Amino acid sequence: MLPDPSVPDPPNFDGWVCPLPLRDHPNIVMGHGGGGQMSGELIEHLFVPAFANPVLGGLTDSAVFTLGEAKLAFSTDSFVVQPLFFPGGSIGHLAVNGTVNDLAMSGAQAAYLSCGFILEEGVELSVVARIAADLGEAARQAGVTIATGDTKVVDAGHGDGVYINTAGVGLVPAGVDIRPQRAAPGDVVIVSGQIGVHGIAIMSVREGISFGTEVVSDCAPLNGLVAAMLDVCLDLHTLRDPTRGGVATSLNEIAKAAGVGVELTESKLPVPEAVANACSFLGLDPLYVANEGKLLAIVARDDADAVLAAMRAHPLGADAAIIGECVEAHPGMVVTKTAFGATRVVDTPIGEQLPRIC
Amino acid sequence: MKYLEEFSDPVLAGKLVEQIHATVTKPWAMMEVCGGQTHTIVRHGIDQLLPDGVEMIHGPGCPVCVTPLEIIDKALEIAAQPGVIFCSFGDMLRVPGSGRDLFRIKSEGGDVRVVYSPLDALRVAQQNPDKEVVFFGIGFETTAPPNAMTVYQAKKLGIPNFSLLVSHVRVPPAIEAIMQSPSCRVQGFLAAGHVCSVMGTSEYPELAEKYGVPIVVTGFEPLDILAGILRTVSQLEKGEHVVENAYRRAVQDEGNPAAKAMLADVFETTDRSWRGIGMIPQSGWRLSERYREYDAEYRFQVRDIVTEESTVCRSGEVLQGLIKPHECSAFGTLCTPRNPLGATMVSSEGACAAYYLYRRLEQPAEVVTTGG
Numbered sequence: 208m209l210p211d212p213s214v215p216d217p218p219n220f221d222g223w224v225c226p227l228p229l230r231d232h233p234n235i236v237m238g239h240g241g242g243g244q245m246s247g248e249l250i251e252h253l254f255v256p257a258f259a260n261p262v263l264g265g266l267t268d269s270a271v272f273t274l275g276e277a278k279l280a281f282s283t284d285s286f287v288v289q290p291l292f293f294p295g296g297s298i299g300h301l302a303v304n305g306t307v308n309d310l311a312m313s314g315a316q317a318a319y320l321s322c323g324f325i326l327e328e329g330v331e332l333s334v335v336a337r338i339a340a341d342l343g344e345a346a347r348q349a350g351v352t353i354a355t356g357d358t359k360v361v362d363a364g365h366g367d368g369v370y371i372n373t374a375g376v377g378l379v380p381a382g383v384d385i386r387p388q389r390a391a392p393g394d395v396v397i398v399s400g401q402i403g404v405h406g407i408a409i410m411s412v413r414e415g416i417s418f419g420t421e422v423v424s425d426c427a428p429l430n431g432l433v434a435a436m437l438d439v440c441l442d443l444h445t446l447r448d449p450t451r452g453g454v455a456t457s458l459n460e461i462a463k464a465a466g467v468g469v470e471l472t473e474s475k476l477p478v479p480e481a482v483a484n485a486c487s488f489l490g491l492d493p494l495y496v497a498n499e500g501k502l503l504a505i506v507a508r509d510d511a512d513a514v515l516a517a518m519r520a521h522p523l524g525a526d527a528a529i530i531g532e533c534v535e536a537h538p539g540m541v542v543t544k545t546a547f548g549a550t551r552v553v554d555t556p557i558g559e560q561l562p563r564i565c
Numbered sequence: 566m567k568y569l570e571e572f573s574d575p576v577l578a579g580k581l582v583e584q585i586h587a588t589v590t591k592p593w594a595m596m597e598v599c600g601g602q603t604h605t606i607v608r609h610g611i612d613q614l615l616p617d618g619v620e621m622i623h624g625p626g627c628p629v630c631v632t633p634l635e636i637i638d639k640a641l642e643i644a645a646q647p648g649v650i651f652c653s654f655g656d657m658l659r660v661p662g663s664g665r666d667l668f669r670i671k672s673e674g675g676d677v678r679v680v681y682s683p684l685d686a687l688r689v690a691q692q693n694p695d696k697e698v699v700f701f702g703i704g705f706e707t708t709a710p711p712n713a714m715t716v717y718q719a720k721k722l723g724i725p726n727f728s729l730l731v732s733h734v735r736v737p738p739a740i741e742a743i744m745q746s747p748s749c750r751v752q753g754f755l756a757a758g759h760v761c762s763v764m765g766t767s768e769y770p771e772l773a774e775k776y777g778v779p780i781v782v783t784g785f786e787p788l789d790i791l792a793g794i795l796r797t798v799s800q801l802e803k804g805e806h807v808v809e810n811a812y813r814r815a816v817q818d819e820g821n822p823a824a825k826a827m828l829a830d831v832f833e834t835t836d837r838s839w840r841g842i843g844m845i846p847q848s849g850w851r852l853s854e855r856y857r858e859y860d861a862e863y864r865f866q867v868r869d870i871v872t873e874e875s876t877v878c879r880s881g882e883v884l885q886g887l888i889k890p891h892e893c894s895a896f897g898t899l900c901t902p903r904n905p906l907g908a909t910m911v912s913s914e915g916a917c918a919a920y921y922l923y924r925r926l927e928q929p930a931e932v933v934t935t936g937g
Contacts, residue, residue, distance in 0.1 A: 234672040244903060474575075483570075489681075490656075546575045547582075547787065549610020554922050 242451030243556035247460075267386060268309040268447065271379055278381075280315035282306055283374035291338065291369055293412050295405075295424030298371055299341025301499060304428045305450070306375040307349045311430040312446040312502065314385040314437060315377035317349060322373050323357040327366035338369060349428035351375065377430075382441045387464035389444040390505045394533040396469060397504040397511070399432060399518055400425070400526040402454055403482040406496035411485070422481050427500030432523045436504065439517040445505035448498070452556060455494040455541065457503055459555040463539045471531035471543040471553065494543075495556050505533065572786030573609075581791035582614045585798060592618030593801050594750045595794070596743070596886055598736060599705075599757035600627030600915065601785045607919040609787050619798065622750065622886030623916035625739050625839065626757050628704035629656050630908040630915040631884065633838040634874050636732040637662035639867040640701055643730065644670045644677050646865065650693060652686035653701040655679045660911045663872055683715035683729075690719070690727035699861045702729045706760045709733045709850060710824035713831035716852065716859045730861040731851050734837055736760050737768045738848035744776040748887055753797040755783040755790070758812040763828075765820025769808045777806045784812040831856055840874065840908050841881030880907030883916050890920040897921060 238245040255263060262270050269282030284305040291298045307317040322342060326335065346353050408424040429448060436443060445465070449457040454476075462469045478486075478493045486493050500523060506514050511529060518524030531543075541553040597603060603623045606612050612621045625631050641662045644651035651667070658667040658677065671677040676696075680686050683700045690698035702712040712729060719727040736757055743749055756769060761782045773780045779800035783793030793811045800806060810816055828850070837849025852860045862868050878900065879893040890896055890909070900906040902918050909915035 234669065236668045236672040238668065545609045546573065547578050547609055547611065547614060548575075549613040551608060551610055552922060 241556065242456055247555075268312045269315065271313050271315075271386075278379040279376055280310045280313040280379050281374070281376050282309035283372065284309060285370065285372045287367065287370050288409065289367060290409075290412055291334065293424055294408050294421055296426035296499075297338060297341045298369060299338040300345045300426050302371040302373045303342055303345035303349055303351065303353075304426055304499060306373040307351055307428045307430050308448045308450075308499075308502070310375050310377040311428075311433040312385070312448055313379055314383040314433060314443065314446070315379045316430050316434065317351040317375045317377040319352050319354040319377075320346065320373050320375040321355045321357075322353050322371065324359070325366055325370040325372075326358065326360045327368050328360055328363040330368050335369065338371075342371075345428070349430060351428075351430075380437065380441075383437065383443075385443050385446050387445050387447070387461045390461050390465035390467050390533050391444065391507075392467055392533050392535040393508055394444055394467075394505045395508055395511045395529050396458070396471070396531040396533065397506065397515060397518065397527055398449075398454065398477065398530050399429075399502045399504070399524045400500075401477045401479045401482070402449070402498055402501060403478060403486065403493035403496035405450075405499040406453070407482050407485045409497075410489070422479075422485070425498060425500035427523055429500065429502050429523065432502065432518065432521045435517050435521045435524075436514050439513045440506065440510045442510065443504060443506055443514070445503075447503045449501060449503055450497050450499060453493070453495040453497055454503065455492070455553045456555055458541045458553070461503075461505065462533075462541050465533070466538045468534040468537040468539070469531060469541040470534050470536075471541065473543045474546050475528055475530045477526050477528050477530075494553060508532075572784070572788040574788065578614075578787055578791055581788065581795055585619070585791065585795050586616050588795065588798050588802055589616045589619055590802060592620070593752055593798055594620040594622055594886075595753040595755065595797050595801075596622040596624045596751045597755040597783070597790070597793075598624040598626040598740070599755075599760070599785070600630065601759070602755060602757070602783065602790060603627070603916055603919055605785055605787060605790055607922075611787060611790055615794070619794075621794075623883070623890075623919075624754075624886065625743070625842065625884040626705065626736065626760075627909070627915050628708065628734070629660055629911060630880070631734060631839045631842070632657075632660065632703045632732050632908065633840045633872075634662060635838065635870060635872040636703075636730070637666075638872045639862065639865075639870050640730055641665050641667065641670055642867050642870060643699055643861060643865045644675045645673070646697075648696055650676045650678060650689055650696050650698045651701070652678050652680045652683075652689060652698065654681075654703075656911070657701055657703065660908055661905060683712050684718070687715050687719055687724065687727055690724050691722075694726060696726060697864070698727050699865075700727070700729050702731045702733065705734055705736055705757070706763045706828075707757075709832065710763055710821070710827055713827045716831050716856050717827060719859055720856065728859050728861040728864045729852065731832075732837070733832065733850040734839065735834070735848055735850065736764075737772060738845050739839070739842075740772055740780075742842065742845045742848070743885055744772070744778070746885060746887075749885075751778065751886055753779040753801055753806075754781070755793040755797060756780050756808075758782055758784040758789070758816055761810075761812070761816045761820065763821050763824045765825075766808055766810060766816065766818050767820075773806050773808050779806045780808045782808070782810045782812050782816050784815065839884070841878065841884050843881070878907035880909040880917065883907075883909050890917040893917075 239249050262272050269280040271280050286298050286302045288298050310317045404425040408422045447457040458469050518527035667677050686700035769780045779797050781793045781796045832850035833853040834847045835849050835851045838844050882888045905911045909917040
């Protein structure tokens with residue numbers, strides 16, 4: 208039950224572990240923004256009680272509600288990426304595609320976006336202009352209108368160049384009900400293409416590490432791909448774009464929301480060689496690395512062939528593959544079968560994934 | 566990548582597993598020394614494929630796990646000082662000291678940075694001449710040469726604002742300490758391949774002879790591990806105990822002479838505490854007299870910080886192979902990766918964290934639910 212909103216309770220720190228791993232000092236640490244368990248705790252224990260309403264209760268990438276006759280999806284996302292420009296895109300592309308994709312994961316076609324800039328004193332106008340041009344280009348590509356905006360400037364040293372927030376609304380087509388809770392035992396898990404690309408692209412420029420071939424971000428709007436999938440199957444059960452925290456985090460969230468187990472087959476995961484090499488070098492796991500132009504789809508087994516064919520016929524789904532299934536066993540938990548026939552648990556990361564020492 | 570997927574080939578792995586099954590006639594307990602090997606074993610489920618009775622004991626070779634609480638507290642003390650840029654490998658940031666961790670120091674305004682090489686920290690020092698830049702130099706014989714090189718470079722280039730907080734440890738004294746423990750169950754060792762790529766194999770024949778244990782220098786990919794296990798059980802079945810090198814593509818018998826010369830110049834051996842195990846004589850390195858001005862413990866006057874370890878945590882017994890992680894009463898309840906009591910739960914190479922991440926299916930239901 209949600210608490211009575213008229214009685215503000217102080218945050219209860221007893222039940223959650225924050226900040227990692229010491230629970231007794233309530234400062235924000237970087238792990239709270241990592242999309243893992245710590246982010247989840249912050250939302251669940253601090254924000255949700257404060258906002259207390261049933262629309263928020265679903266905790267999906269976008270809220271779905273009815274306004275008049277229309278069933279709308281509504282979502283917001285903030286972008287603080289460094290560097291601002293990276294192989295395959297910029298913060299401008301991300302800011303459009305991130306919100307477009309959050310809406311698409313409810314089956315909605317994004318219609319209108321808002322765009323708020325927080326600019327740091329001293330940033331070159333030419334940088335802002337390039338980002339604005341990228342926003343415009345990405346919006347045209349996604350078929351969405353940037354309808355309103357806002358600009359604030361903060362003192363030098365109080366920001367990191369450019370931060371962007373976007374929010375968006377879109378219509379959910381009739382007959383579509385896509386939510387994490389609909390994943391059911393027997394459903395198959397499909398990924399739309401190669402995983403881990405965006406995170407490694409960012410890391411390669413941020414840390415100045417190269418991995419033989421240049422890794423280019425997969426940043427892309429997924430609304431067209433979702434529309435193609437809905438054309439062949441209105442009854443998609445669950446969609447998720449595995450951004451921060453990667454495929455592992457998204458599947459864990461779905462498994463917990465739906466009360467199902469998820470069983471992956473490691474050898475089916477499409478991991479490009481450059482990503483595998485980079486992860487091996489840095490001690491990271493591609494399952495936890497961010498994507499910006501990929502989606503996970505959970506569909507009934509009988510619909511899988513049609514959905515997979517529709518995905519592969521779309522440029523953003525050419526490498527789509529079935530990577531696992533939902534099972535009744537171990538509800539709320541994701542496991543993977545290793546290439547050697549053993550099984551291991553794929554857990555939600557705690558905060559940010561950290562490179563290992565050796 | 567060449568030398569990655571080739572050494573993870575499931576068909577070849579199956580053949581090695583068959584050979585191990587065909588070789589083994591009785592139970593054996595062997596220890597993989599290095600945390601990287603533990604990670605591979607648990608991640609790929611290699612120990613699930615071994616014959617009943619053949620047991621892998623996870624050794625003390627995770628550098629994050631064995632770094633003593635005391636040195637973490639010293640790191641926290643230094644990192645919290647104004648005017649300090651504290652550089653570290655990523656996974657050290659999460660290791661809890663007595664009351665805080667480096668993430669907390671960072672959240673409270675400390676300048677804590679993740680770097681990928683100690684030479685990056687030296688560059689930070691060059692770029693920030695008005696700041697004191699400290700690198701957290703921990704680890705085994707593998708991470709010691711680059712740290713030695715960095716201090717050598719700092720002295721050569723005359724970079725006065727760089728220093729190293731050193732807690733290096735050495736494998737052979739740890740093997741000796743494990744074998745001298747009265748409750749020791751280890752009958753053979755998979756030696757840490759990358760340590761041997763630096764130090765060579767000359768330190769091991771004496772240990773193999775003295776304690777009657779086979780020592781097989783082993784790599785880190787699944788096929789490497791299986792080959793190491795096969796060679797170890799083959800020796801055990803035949804009653805042999807010699808040093809073998811199953812990682813020839815990386816390890817030469819004499820090691821890396823340039824790295825060894827650098828170590829000999831910059832470091833000197835010293836007694837060192839291991840988290841959860843205690844003092845092991847001559848098991849560590851510190852900066853030698855010639856480089857003392859680059860020793861952060863001297864520069865920041867933290868040498869008198871003394872810290873006691875947690876009494877609940879049984880990580881020492883885990884590190885010595887006396888118990889499996891889930892046999893500790895705190896495992897998965899009081900102690901989780903989010904709230905670790907001991908360092909073996911912190912690093913993904915740590916035996917407890919590896920068990921927690923990958924093996925909870927085998928645990929009782931109430932442990933499973935703590936994943937939240």
